[in-house]
Amino acid sequence: MTDNPQRLKNQVALVTGASSGIGAAVALALAAAGAAVAVNYIGHPEGADAIVRAIELAGGRAFAVRADVSSEDAVHAMFAEVIERYGTVHILVANSGIQQDARFLDMTLAQWQRVLDVNLTGQFLCAQAAAREFVRRGMQPEVSRAAGKIICMSSVHEVIPWAGHVNYAASKGGVMLLMKSLAQELAPHKIRVNSIGPGAIATPINLTARDTPEEVADLLRLIPYGRVGEPEDIGKVAAWLASDEADYITGTTIFADGGMLLYPGFESGG
């Protein structure tokens, strides 16, 4: 995977939800592979600025761009800004995601709706804006064998049901068929569309819920490989999946979960 450290040279990437956690690690990994990176955030400008500084210190190019991915106007404005700054975009990592956990009997419509808006509609809006730019620009064979690459951040919960989190599981199940249908529809344009399906990764979305030794032990029982994932585990997969090394891969979810999916009996109110 590290044969060509600059395998994203001359490419522009937009990573949504990149001010912390998996998105931040993805932004750093794409920049390390040579891409100029637009670091999207919504609530944590200081996190996004820190990622931009880290990329610049390492000799890369990045800037921070605020947008709520569930708003069509905001997504369009974000893409316009990226294109104005860097000329075009070659890689979208639609990473923004939230959890609003509640037992089904108590879940409010607002909790259901917000998670669907960010996790599913947000991916639809960003993928559509990216694909329109890829099609408008067309191929740049000197830059990449594909006209563009879309990577959706999914989850093991695109296939594993998750009691206590039906809004989240439904959103990720939706992301799976959004991704696969887009891969089919966009293949004639030479656009690759894939997902990454992380398992349990040590990120802000997780840590507060997993801060007692008992909870960590419960979690580890579900992970055959015996460790919680690090955001960098996902960053590396994204950099590879976005590169020409993965040029024949489209319509697939790459699970990076330490083997979590191997357990048919996953159950957690978590």
Ligand code: BGC
């Ligand atoms: C969720 C985490 C959870 C993991 C495995 C992820 O998609 O965001 O909170 O630990 O799936 O259940």
